[in-house]
Amino acid sequence: MDATEAAAVLDRARQGDSEAFRVLVERHSRSVFRLAFRMTGNEQDAEDVVQESLLRAYKQLGRFESRANFGTWLYRIVANCSVDLMRAKQARHDQARGESLDAVIEMPAADTPGPERLAQSAEVERRVRDALAVLSPLERAAFTLRHYEGRSIEEISRTLGLGTSAAKHSVFRAVKKLRAALQPLRAH
């Protein structure tokens, strides 16, 4: 699809043409899923975010400015949907959360395994996953955008609708927690 065609499809979708929106969904779903998975770390949650983001995008499409880049606009929606979903999950599991970080930090490193490197890598993966799971939704989102997505602090602040300072401090807090959680592995 060339740029003119893409603009025409977008314009039709903005007018409420659902067939045109189908083209956009087919075109962007995979990248939406990729970001949603990185943000949430969970396949089922990522699927929920994909659907919710696209429905939200359709609803707000009439207010989308055609001069802007649709991909960038959708990226923001996905990031913010992910944060919303993580917040909702956090609210449901709030009680367990307070203890989780300590539990992750104090989790003993696995005994020296047979095929050492493989086991260590699995151990790292497990700890990283557990440590990420206890970050606040905003910390996790900011860290994901910075570390996995390679977004600058400025871009993170725009994407998540935060001030630059808040975006920066979300990344700092996330790194601090991850360092603490992974310290036992580093010490080995």
Place this chain on the structure above:
Amino acid sequence: MADGFMKHYSDDDLILYYYGEGRRRADIDRHLDACDTCAATYRDIAGTLAMIAAPDVPERGDQYGLEVWQRIRHRLPEQQRPWWSLWFTGERLVLAGAAAVLVLVAFIAGRWSPHQPGEAPTTATVAVSSDDAAASANVRRRVLLTSVADHLDRTERVLTDIMNAPERSDISTEQRWAADLVDASRLYRQDAIDAGEQSVANVLDDLERNLVEIVHSPSRISAADLEQIRRRIDAAALLFKVRVMSDELRRRDNAPDAPPQPRTSTRKIS
């Protein structure tokens, strides 16, 4: 260099440095060569972050987009439209055209019907001119009332959007609308003063000041700034004044016999 004389970098500085951000990168480079403490901290940060690899994203096939579409196609919500777009559709466009024609007619009538100094008109002419002038003034007042009432409705929507905007939001769209409304407000205020509608002019003046405040706020507004604007709108009871004034203008516009003389009430609406 003795450690006591050396300025160390914070963990935050070193995190930004790791990600290739932050200022003073060359300074930090040099410092890390010279300072064992900071070099050790940086090694720890970099070592930890290097352990965190991006997770493998589960594969999604070529048909994934279509599958997603099948899942959401029956759940598509109603699209939100910017409120101003409603003014550019169908019947409203026709009404706007009719209003524009009415304004033009009123303007021409206003130009031709008033007195002509230096001439002594006959009694009959005076009577006719006087009737025409009154009718013309009446038309102009009605046009003004309708236009200002519409303007107040539009302003109310912007203010309501601002009052309900989520924290940390981008209000640049509302600012653009507000900027347009400020310009219109100035013109209407002057018209209202000319027509002796002082209470209308007062409300428009209040509005103008608050709209200017919104226009000059940062687009990506902080929670504190947003709260300040909201407090100001609340304190001036602005939304209430706008609604009351708009209702009053429409009531007067719908009244069968509009008063021949302009209202000069300066009653405060609060």
